[in-house]
Amino acid sequence: MTTPTRPSLDDPALTIALEHAGIFEPIPMARTERQQEFYTLGDGEMxxxxxxxxxxxxxxxxxxxxxxxEQVVDLDPVLGYLHRGVEKIAENSDFHHIISQLDPLEYISSLFCEWSPVMSFEKLLDVQVPRRAEYIRVLTGELNRIASHMLFLGWYALDLGGITPILWSFAERDEIMEMLAAVTGAKLLFNYFRIGGVNGDLNHEFMSRLGDWMGRAGAQLEAGMGLLNENEIFVRRARGLGVLDRETALRMCTTGPNLRASGVPFDIRRAHPYSVYPELEFDIPTRNEGDSLARYLLRMDEVRQSLRIIDQCLHQMPDGPIMARLPRLLRPRPGRAYSAVEGPRGQYSCYAMSDGTDQPFRLRIHDPSFLHLQLVGLLMPGNLIADTMAIMASLDPVMGGVDK
Amino acid sequence: MVSAYWNRLSLGSRAILVLVPVLLVVGAVLTVAAALLLGPLLDFINANLPLGRFVLAATALIVITIPIAFLIIYMELKVIAAINLRVGPDRVGPFGALMSVVHGLKVLSKEDFTPLGVDVPIFTLAPIVVFASIPLTLLVIPFAPGLYGQDFNLALLYFFAIGGMSVVGLMMAGWASFNKYSLLGALRAAAQAISYELPLTLSVVGIIILAGTMSLNSIVHQQAGSLFDWNIWKQPLGFIIFFIAATAEANRTPLDMTEADQELVAGFATEYSGMRFGFFFFAEYVNVFVVSALSAVLFFGGWNAPFDWPFPVTVSLDPGGLGLGLIFLIALAPVVGTIILGLPFWLLSSRISTLRALVTGFVLFNLLIVAAFFGWAFVSAAWVSGLVWMMLKTFVFVFIFVQMRGTLPRVRVDQLMSFAWKWLLPASLLNIFVTATAVSILANR
Incomplete structure (x- = not known):
């Protein structure tokens, strides 16, 4: 039996075969000037x-x-692998159903994906949310923020090559997720907020888990952060990496921790207060460096503030109903409503239009991850391949929200 | 009638029925052949003793890489699991100890895939080149007095020269893989090897000046004595440089640029699968062992004990002089030992049956004998105690490598390079200068 001889790489027939097999990525036909520029290779580039x-x-x-x-000259992000057309789905489902459809947008912090549309629907319907429900929303929301930032810490360290922090932070995150599962019934996509309140009252399991965890949370979170904050290799890699200055940050519509790390103290919880945040005491941490390290440290500061907020929520939690009295079928008056909440990644906002039926005429969802992902085009060129993922991780985008 | 009998047999019985006569015949033939050829064979081995020693050593070193790699892989799984607050492997074998064996079997049973467009001969050869350099470097390391492959005056130079050969294999893998990530990983490997071979080699020049030889065996002999005769006290800076550079040389975190999985997927090994990938994996772990062993040999006294045994032990056991006692030992000691060791179990607990107590006693007796044998070997045979000390020291360094992987993030590639050229290289030159000056001053005084 003879083995077939392999043709050499110079063989045009092999080139065609490889292209057919998809090994040579065919360069797409340039549709825009930008594409033309990007796919034209200079000397020594690939x-x-x-x-x-x-x-x-x-x-x-x-x-x-x-x-x-090893140096990145230019880059072209290709999006859309997770596109579900969620805004179109929202136009064809009634107001209650939409909430569960929006959960998987930013699957890491799904309470915030529910919060802003729920708020805008409440504005459309002129519903007064009971105070206990608002406190529960803030409490669960801040827990979710901590969980999201813990995941950020782990992934960021993992992208820099440290394999331990992700498991340490997941221990905390898992505890929070178990808590939220006790009260919402799900561990990731909670589907908990309702128009006019929340789905279930705080129960014994949630409260006992939360009480246990709050007692040790501070020390454990600090221990997890200490693994990175005092690590010379980590600090040297993150400092001065992907510097986002104040003007660029404002021009690129950055919000949330990424904006605050560039020195702009803008937080929707204080700037446009909603829910019961005006009654709570917390600081808005800011940093002026605007680099990856600042973005990382700022998120860790936010975790500390969230712990403060949770503590106050537990002390000030009023008694009362958790749902406003609403008809089963919601038909808001025709009109428009806008609402925004401060999520762990920045501003989640929602613009809802109603034509008087039980389905929204249009639901526009603003997601911070999409805008933050735009920043990689500004921050990455000139850095090394090793840093591309580190910069992107420090901006903390979630692809579910980007592709919607 | 024969066939009916045959059909009633199980598979194992059939195998025994067939194999026993075959083995008897083969054994008889071999015995006759040995009787005829043993004399000339022994003469040949006696005539070519160095060659025989080399062949034996090379074979032994290739074979011992397997348990060493398995042990280090298991250690890494368990230690990193402990650092990560996980349990780690605990299903296969006691405490998951057979996990690395299962890993090996998994790798063996996977498809050995050659992607389209690769340069097949080079792609196939690369893992062999990478793996082959490792047992070759083990050849010069003295594990115990008299237990080394080869000892010659250029051993250290040979070690670095052969150790650098694995980079050639990495380059081959990266180039032949027909993958951009592999190519980047291979180029990083080459750049890193060039940058870190220099401080690695220069950091041990201080020891060469002190020892006056490059033979590892003599270096170990010169460190004989106690803890304070080791080279680490004379060359602390040299050791730090050596250890950092060795981390890069073994491609371990935080300096594992070549296979940075968050950046380059798997670096040079991206396109490899099956046992070819296994060879890279294997070579990496054996390399950790080799580098740790060299650290122990150069700076921590090799097989020398850290302290003299505080009280003299002389075991003068001459079996021939025992006479009737020997018969007693062989025939009665197991029985008496079993009964004596099993008696407490039988007496103290009514729930243990007599048979069980006897079995426990027998097992304990055997354990005692094994322990006694190893204790006797440790005390009376220099190579056993030497091997034990050497392995202890080596695995301390292996543990440090594993722990570093668990705790540290990865250094960026340009930081890696600038650290090598701006800090390690000048520091190692300074080390050479200070050592040479001190040696010449002390010699002239």
């Missing part, structure tokens, strides 16, 4: 495809990097 199945692209982002040696 294209490197990262994702959608790369180990550290945070979901299914694909980035085509134009590299010269």
């Amino acid at each position: 294209l490197l495809n990262m994702g959608p199945q790369h180990p550290s692209t945070h979901g299914v982002l694909r980035v085509v990097l134009k590299i010269s040696g």
Whole structure:
């Protein structure tokens, strides 16, 4: 039996076969000037495809990097692998159903994805939410914020090559998720907020778990952070990496921790207060450096503030109903309503239009991850391949929200 | 009638029925052949003793890499699990100890895939080149007095030269893989090897100046004595440089640029699968062992004990002089020992049956004999105690490597390079300068 001889790489027939097999990525036909510019290779440059199945692209982002040696010259993010058309789905489901459809947007902090549309529907319907329900929303929301930031800490360290912090932070995150599961019934996609209140009152399991956890949370979170904050390798890699200055941050519509790390103390909880945040005492941490380290440290400061808020919520929690009295079928008057909440990644906002039926005429969802992902085009060029994922992780986008 | 009998047999019985006569015939033939050829064979081995020793050592070193790699993989799984607040493997074998064996079997049973477009001969050879350099470096390391592959005056130079050969294999893998990530990983490997071979080699020049030889065996002999005769006290800076550079040389976190999985998927090994990938994996772990062993040999006294045994032990057991006592030992000691050791169990607990107590006693007796044998070997045979000390020291360093992987993030590639050229290289030159000056001053005084 003879083995078939392999043709050499110079063989045009092999080139065609490889292209057919998809090994040589055919360069797409340039549709815009920008594409033309990007796919024209200079001297010593090459294209490197990262994702959608790369180990550290945070979901299914694909980035085509134009590299010269190890240095990234230019990049082209390719989005849409998680696109579900959620805004269109929302137009065809009634107001109660929409909430569960919006949960998987930012699956890491899904309470905030529910919160802003629920608030806008309440504005459309002129519903007064009971105070206990508002306190429960703040309490569970801040827990979810801590869980999200814990996940950020773990992923960020993992993208820099540290394998332990993610497991340490997951221990805390898992405890929070168990708590939220006790009160909401689900561990990731909670589907908990309702128009006019929340789905269930705080129960014994939640309260006992929360009481246990609050007693040791501070010390344990500090221990997890100490693993990175005092690590010379980590600090040297993160400091001065992907510096986002104040003007650029404002110009690129950055919100949330990424904006505050660039020195702008803008927090919707204080700037446009909603829910019961005016009654609670907390600071808005800001940092002026605007680099990856500042973004990381700022999130850790936010965790401390969230612990403060949770503590106050537990002390000030009023008695009373958790749902406003509402008809089963909701038909708001025709009109528009806008609402925004401060999520762990920035401003989640929602613009709802109603034409008087039980389904919204249009639901526009503003997601911070999409805008933050735009920043990678500004921050990455000039850095090394090793830093591309570190910069992207420090911006903390979630692909579910980007692709919607 | 024969076939009916045959059909009633189980598979194992059939195998025994067939194999026993076959083995008898083969054994008889071999015995006759040995009787005829043993004399000339022994003469040949006696005539070519160095060659025989080399072949034996090379074979032994290739074979011992397997348990060493399994042990280090298991250690890494368990230690990193402990650091990560996990349990780690605990299903296969006691405390999951057979996990790495299962890993090996898994790798063996996977498809050995050759992607389209790779340069097949180089792609196939690369893992072999990477793996082959490791037992070759083990060849010069003295594990115990008299227990080494080869000892010659250029051993250290040979070690670094052969150790650098694995980079050639990595380059081959990266280039032949027809993958951009592999290529980047391979180029990083080459750049890193060039940057870190220099401080690695220069950091041990201080020891060469002190020892006056590059033979590892003589270096170990010169560190004989107690803890304070080890080279670490004379060359602390050299050891720090050596250890950092060795981390890079073994491609371990935080300096594992070549296979940074968050950046380059799996670096040079991206396109490999099955046992070819297994070879890279294997080589990495054995390399950790080799580097740790060299640290122990150069700086921590090799097989020398850290302290002299505080009280003299002389075991003068001459079996031939025992006479009737020997018969007693062989025939009666197991029985008496079993009964004596099993008696407490039988007496103290009514729930233990007589048979069980006897079995427990027998097991305990055997354990005692094994322990006594090893204790006797440790005390009376220099190579046993030497091997034990050497392995202890080596695995302390292996543990440090594993722990570093559990705790530290990865250094960026440009920081890696600038650290090598701006800090390690000048520091190692300074180390050479200070050592040479001190040696010449002390010699002239």
